Amino acid sequence: MGTVTPLLEVRDLKTYFHTKEGIAKAVDGISFEVNEGASFGFVGESGCGKTTAALSIIKLLPKNGRIEGGQVLFRGEDLTAKSDEEIRMRRWKDVSIVFQGAMNSLNPVMRISKQIVEAIRLHEDISIPEARERVKRLFAQVGLNPALLDQYPHEFSGGMKQRVMIALALACNPRLIIGDEPTTALDVMVQAQILDLLEELRRSLNLATILISHDLSVIFDACERLAVMYCGKIVEIGGAREIYLRPAHPYTRKLVNAFPDLELEKQRKTGKRALGKSIAGDPPNPLDRITGCKFHPRCEWAEPRCVEEEPVAMKVGADHRAFCWKWDRIG
Numbered sequence: 001m002g003t004v005t006p007l008l009e010v011r012d013l014k015t016y017f018h019t020k021e022g023i024a025k026a027v028d029g030i031s032f033e034v035n036e037g038a039s040f041g042f043v044g045e046s047g048c049g050k051t052t053a054a055l056s057i058i059k060l061l062p063k064n065g066r067i068e069g070g071q072v073l074f075r076g077e078d079l080t081a082k083s084d085e086e087i088r089m090r091r092w093k094d095v096s097i098v099f100q101g102a103m104n105s106l107n108p109v110m111r112i113s114k115q116i117v118e119a120i121r122l123h124e125d126i127s128i129p130e131a132r133e134r135v136k137r138l139f140a141q142v143g144l145n146p147a148l149l150d151q152y153p154h155e156f157s158g159g160m161k162q163r164v165m166i167a168l169a170l171a172c173n174p175r176l177i178i179g180d181e182p183t184t185a186l187d188v189m190v191q192a193q194i195l196d197l198l199e200e201l202r203r204s205l206n207l208a209t210i211l212i213s214h215d216l217s218v219i220f221d222a223c224e225r226l227a228v229m230y231c232g233k234i235v236e237i238g239g240a241r242e243i244y245l246r247p248a249h250p251y252t253r254k255l256v257n258a259f260p261d262l263e264l265e266k267q268r269k270t271g272k273r274a275l276g277k278s279i280a281g282d283p284p285n286p287l288d289r290i291t292g293c294k295f296h297p298r299c300e301w302a303e304p305r306c307v308e309e310e311p312v313a314m315k316v317g318a319d320h321r322a323f324c325w326k327w328d329r330i331g
């Protein structure tokens with residue numbers, strides 16, 4: 001990292017939802033950075049704030065969600081300070097996002113070529129033939145036969161449609177692509193192919209990627225660096241290899257241990273899943289006001305300090321930090 005300006009630098013980001021029941025602190029002070037061309041991952045149980053973090057970066061939040069603090073610096077420029085309109089124009093050009101099940105958002109009665117051409121022309125002032133040429137190139141880039149350009153979505157399989165969504169995400173040459181569970185709805189073989197495609201694009205285009213998944217094996221396998229989220233907070237962050245070999249936070253340890261022999265590549269291809277589900281206790285509701293460490297009610301090592309004081313980042317390794325008072329004193 002040193003003197004290199006990260007492509008994306010998120011500092012103490014807070015995004016809250018205002019509900020009848022109170023304020024849900026879905027993202028509550030997270031900081032991380034992603035360098036140009038790097039792969040970063042978010043992992044954690046359902047409801048921990050992964051999607052909210054991603055949507056905050058591109059200001060695509062639901063109406064009752066607000067960024068209440070912090071900064072999202074893209075090439076040093078704070079996106080939280082920009083108007084929604086400005087961000088809308090830059091979405092796709094700087095940052096694109098591919099959602100879970102995105103392929104189902106294709107219009108079934110419009111030729112795929114036309115949908116992509118129209119989408120490109122919303123963002124860029126180019127002619128239809130020019131846009132069409134670009135779509136051909138994009139098709140080839142995502143491993144689709146350009147001869148299929150004028151087909152309708154129902155003529156494509158789920159995996160092919162998700163490739164179309166990735167082509168769409170690439171259409172305006174973004175520097176960062178966020179995939180929010182982009183392969184979760186697909187069967188395992190196709191999942192692996194799509195993850196391989198994202199990796200290939202990252203390398204050939206020097207594109208940074210943020211991959212979000214509840215599946216630890218996917219994140220370990222696909223990302224160089226990762227953050228483990230728990231209840232709106234990052235509890236551990238750093239190099240994927242370091243965290244895999246030496247998980248420091250009790251929550252990460254439980255996630256890793258819930259997944260007995262972690263032979264990543266093989267397991268990803270055979271479809272065994274690593275789920276936080278197998279961890280005892282329920283994840284807390286972001287409406288709850290838990291003092292100290294959010295994980296303390298489920299932590300077998302919690303001591304009074306963990307109930308009273310929120311942990312700060314503790315250095316575990318060169319690029320490895322855990323937010324736990326006790327990480328170096330547990331078995």
Ligand SMILES: Nc1ncnc2c1ncn2[C@@H]1O[C@H](COP(=O)(O)OP(=O)(O)OP(=O)(O)O)[C@@H](O)[C@H]1O
Pocket residue numbers: 017018019024026044045046047048049050051052053062064065214285286
């Ligand atoms: N529009 C909303 N209004 C109120 N609360 C919301 C809203 N959207 C999300 N939340 C809450 O914010 C928290 C974080 O949700 P988020 O969708 O970011 O989690 P996630 O980690 O992406 O979960 P999943 O793995 O299920 O996709 C959850 O407790 C969720 O219930």
Ligand SMILES: [Mg+2]
Pocket residue numbers: 050051052180
């Ligand atoms: Mg989500």
